[in-house]
Amino acid sequence: MYNWFLKFGLVMCMYAIGIGEKKDEVLKAYHKLSEEGIDVELINNPKTLVDKLLNKEIDGAVRGSLSSSKVIPYLREKVGRFYRASILKNPFNREIFLLSPVGIDDIREDNEGRIKDKIELINYAINFLKRNNIKPKIALLSGGRLSDYGRSKEVDKTIEECEKILKYFKETDEKVDIVHNGILIEEVLKDGCNVIVAPDGISGNLMFRCFGLVCGLEGYGAVLLNNKEINFFDTSRNATWKRYYNAIKFIENINKDKS
Known part of the structure; x- marks a missing residue:
């Protein structure tokens, strides 16, 4: 199916949201995005979230409700100062x-x-x-x-x-x-x-x-x-579903502008 999209110049983007102990608002955003046909994966491991993004397995990532103290230091280790x-x-x-x-x-x-x-x-x-x-x-x-x-x-x-x-x-x-x-x-x-x-x-x-x-x-x-274009959006664990939703939509618009 993916090759079919490439053949006709269409690329399906895949995104991810981190999901920690606070799950409800992340799940609301996930279901809303899914209803709009946007592919989103929920990831509960900070390193997996970052690695998938940097390995280009996904086209954008949002921290969601994962702990900042676990995500941000690992992200800095991988990409340097930002x-x-x-x-x-x-x-x-x-x-x-x-x-x-x-x-x-x-x-x-x-x-x-x-x-x-x-x-x-x-x-x-x-x-x-x-x-x-x-x-x-x-x-x-x-x-x-x-x-x-x-x-x-x-x-x-x-x-x-x-x-x-x-x-x-x-x-x-x-x-x-x-x-x-x-x-x-x-x-x-x-x-x-x-x-x-x-x-x-x-x-x-x-x-x-x-x-x-x-x-x-x-x-x-x-x-x-920073000096790289990294489609990672940091979000508060205390945010409502709309902020997680908006972050993915913003990344999606960035990707559309590049295509």
Whole structure:
């Protein structure tokens, strides 16, 4: 049957979702996708999920309800360094935006390392959006309003860091649309920014949980950003079935665009 599809230029893609102790929402997504004729395999072993993807036995994978502490380290062992960016739908313009970092260990903790990681993260995010025919518009978030500078040493550090990143892009590539408006995430979303760079992985993870798991913003999981195109989406174990479903549909659209 597969050869018949190849003969007529049609390729059937196969996907997988990880299924851990929390099964109900994953099963709901699985059944919904199956009803739409999308082939999905449920995998309960983190290494098997990653290996099947990297060996090209499947065309995309979603972490589902498997433990992040078991999947992510093994994935890093296999593919090297990467960043995670949650894909959410902007409530003001209904377009998608990337929020990153959202992993508590995605970027380094020292000031110099964090700046280098954020610059790399931004470049990967730009490439990802361009591959999906979306014009990147980046916003750097710091810990307070710019006028708050001097009130808190911790806030001052985040503002100074963002200004250094802003200066880097202004000096190296003036075509990059990037702004730093302090802590005002509501303003940069209203302005249509589609790459939101959090101060660190902890605050980014908190923002994702507030947006996606408390306020219910529609989301698609977190895409991996690195120098490879890996169709793996990270998802929370506490997500509803819709987020797992959306992640597979997003990967499916990426594969359609490539074909």
